[in-house]
């Protein structure tokens with residue numbers, strides 16, 4: 001298979017090895033590369049800060065700049081395109097775990113016997129801590145509340161969740177799932193899970209940490225209740241980057257929904273109202289905002305979202321699948337037991353990530369691969385994760401990985 005160069009190869013900075021050679025970067029699932037334009041964008045806001053001071057909050061629109069009071073607004077449309085939503089269903093704010101708590105306060109409302117949270121066996125540790133503490137907030141014992149679904153060799157995560165819903169459906173208050181499992185790279189069928197959860201009377205939310213910018217999504221059409229993501233993995237928003245959230249439009253006018261509030265959740269016209277003046281809520285997902293947005297993080301993320309907008313999602317998804325298929329074939333051709341690929345082979349059930357099972361050797365292999373010019377990461381003692389980002393990876397990166405594995409195994 002011949003593959004064209006990466007879609008936006010020259011638009012990204014490449015990390016260098018100690019000898020000055022550029023590395024094959026297969027770690028976009030952990031921290032996406034820096035778009036070249038990000039540094040300029042951030043420097044531009046620094047310059048505005050230096051020269052305008054507080055006036056930067058409201059000035060600049062006439063020169064094509066975004067006044068800082070609206071810094072996160074231009075991010076909403078490109079984010080909405082990535083998650084398959086309307087602009088008012090998404091908001092760029094905070095980081096993932098914070099957004100998860102804010103939305104759990106609205107969407108995890110255990111009542112009587114309906115008090116369980118159904119989550120994936122591999123739920124991210126921070127998500128699990130968030131869910132456990134929210135159980136305690138409701139006076140519930142987390143050990144009794146959290147029910148796990150586990151995918152096995154023959155059973156997909158989607159089927160495992162459906163099976164648990166069949167068993168415990170009437171007791172489940174919330175289904176909370178990674179759209180892409182961060183350990184195995186398995187993709188769940190978001191629409192099927194959402195429909196099954198809602199049919200069982202539960203609310204349903206997704207962690208998109210490994211999904212946004214990795215797969216085209218259709219949250220609105222799939223009827224997902226809410227979702228949260230971080231900005232620094234496939235979104236390339238930079239370390240500690242700006243996260244985001246989705247709230248389906250059917251909840252936007254739901255007066256029953258509880259929510260924590262702050263000034264930024266108020267409509268722009270009443271956000272700065274003094275004292276007890278009447279206020280008006282921001283419509284849509286923006287109502288969950290509490291604070292004014294981090295301008296430098298928003299500037300960095302904008303640079304990456306512009307790159308995504310250069311290509312239809314079908315283009316980068318097709319390229320991601322082709323690269324991952326090439327990597328799969330190259331690794332399987334090595335035929336070096338016990339090395340084995342854990343990620344499902346079915347293209348509909350994987351994104352850009354491949355998880356390699358290397359019992360007891362994953363950490364040593366991560367370090368050895370780095371010495372061979374390949375950046376990836378180990379999860380625990382057994383799993384090595386590599387990912388192929390269509391915007392900046394190409395077939396040379398796949399070859400570098402295969403050659404290094406061949407020499408090292």
Ligand SMILES: *Cc1c(COP(=O)(O)O)cnc(C)c1O
Pocket residue numbers: 095096097098124126127178182207209210230243
């Ligand atoms: C990376 C990641 C997070 C990150 O949480 P932060 O609050 O942004 O630090 C959360 N959940 C999953 C599944 C992740 O992979």
